[in-house]
Amino acid sequence: MDSTDKKKILISPVTRIEGHAKITLQLDDQGNVEDAFFHVNEFRGFEKFCEGRMFTEMPIITPRICGICPVSHSIASVKACEMIQGIQPTYTGDLLRRLIHLGQNISSHALSFFHLSSPDFLLGYDSDPVKRNIIGLAENHKEIAVSGIRLRKFGQEISERITGKKIHISGIAPGGMAYPLTEENRLALLAWIPEAKKTVKLGLDIIKKFMDENREMVESFAISPTLYLGLVGPNGEHEIYDGNLRFIDTDGTILEDQLNPAKYLDVIAERSVEWSYLKYPYYKPFGFDKGFYRVGPLARLNVASKMKTPEAQKEFENFKSINSGKPVHGTFYFHYTRLIEALGSVEEAEIILNDPEITSDKIQNLGRWNNPVGIGCSEAPRGTLFHHYITDDTGKLTKVNLLIATGQNNPSMNRSVLEVAKQYIKGTDIKEGMINRVESTIRCYDPCLSCSTHAIGKMPMVIEMKDRNGNLLKTFQRSY
């Protein structure tokens, strides 16, 4: 078909996420950037509309918060339900949930790296924006694009082969799982492992080559020392499904360790702000101004003492050597750590698929309502996620609190935007490349607000500059 005959398709988000990432920059009287406000523009109201429902509905309702990390919501939710019921999942049920969660981590990280970010590394930050996406990538690097698409497919297929659905799955239930894994499906998933490993390593080669060739940029890119939070296993190992909380400070000193997630309110508070629908969480002992912390792949590798699998451990040691064992603060390293996690996830999925109990039919323990409060936690691809339910004595929800992964990176994203703005802006002149820098800074965090429908193409963005009195000086807009 001739290109002039080509039809045009538009994919538009309406409620899922904001249309534009909006940013307001405030200038002082001398024209220097004084403050930045990163506006997150979506609100749905889960905290309220879940009230009055039975707690057992939550593992089905809450995954709808996100199309990329629905499994993490289900996991946090069933854990909260299990605390209310006072039960534990069966061994096989637990293993199946872990496997599905690893699958989601693989597909989410594949999406972030291959679909969204690799065009920057392979085609260049300054390449034609129309082509700077997975489809443009397929024109020049077909094998890489298809491998990336297939890696995401593998992750999604784990969910599908156990529950029949790829997104918003049902079957993750309090006490374990509602569906087993058949032997036929186990073998089909196992057959994917060599290809999945190969593709993750291809991604690692791409990012390491890019980091070697762009050392200066990588080292100077939005270096924001913050605290870090992540789950760790009993021996401090990297963990995304289970475990307890660990907080470290900017030097890597452990502030909290093996803290039961049910005690999250002892260490985390959040503040709502006028300029955003996304709240600003902080580490409570340090207060709002000094309690910035980050979550997600970079945070998880910074807090972890080791990885659980050999090949990921080897990469982890390389990562740790970047800052001689101390936390790595460069925002760019989110990309690298995401791939190290993807490698660990593929290795762990292989181990689980070879567990003789994985196809057992003892998948669920049953229980009734026993306790009024349930708190559940998991590591979503973007970071630590908390669900907190309070019920009446019939099991109806009277209060719901949700602390979402991306929210916890919000204060740091806002600050990263401010850092980049200060570096690139003087008066109302805006240096070429400023918007690209802001975009790629935000993209490092892989925030959910750039998710789903934004997956193809660049992030549209509106930046408004205002004086101290709130008068509009200039607007920059880019939308494709």
Next chain:
Amino acid sequence: MSLLDIDERILDVAALADIVKCPIVDGKDLPEVDITLVEGSVTSDEHYHEILHIRKQSKAVVALGDCAVMTNITGMRNYFNLKDVVDAAYADAISNDKEGKIPNHPALLKLNEKVVPLQEVIDVDFVIPGCPPDADTIFYVLFEFLNDRIPNLSDVKKLKYG
């Protein structure tokens, strides 16, 4: 997200069509297009203006997914007053400190009292329900449209809500 679940076939779609970059707020930049897939329901002033503009610029509008078709989970807040819904998150949440403010900024969208599906605001040409909508169905609908055929959803196995 479910669009990406068509996997490698996204390249087949790209061979037949230009996937125009999304999304839109400033109407000037939205070109005329053949097919628009719209996810989500109309919950705010911005969405309302967006969807009217999308309708104007598109030959066919497809409501994609249960939120677009019938509001689904997004519409669950319709049983409550908007103020109570907002307060539950920004004033009364257990983890909130005492110094927060309710979001209120010119750059933020203004939430409508009630959430409505697309067809309450515009004429919708086609619906693909599901939460998520089934990837094979999405591909089938796109492929038929792109080959100048009207999709026949009575033949599609996985057409269902939820």
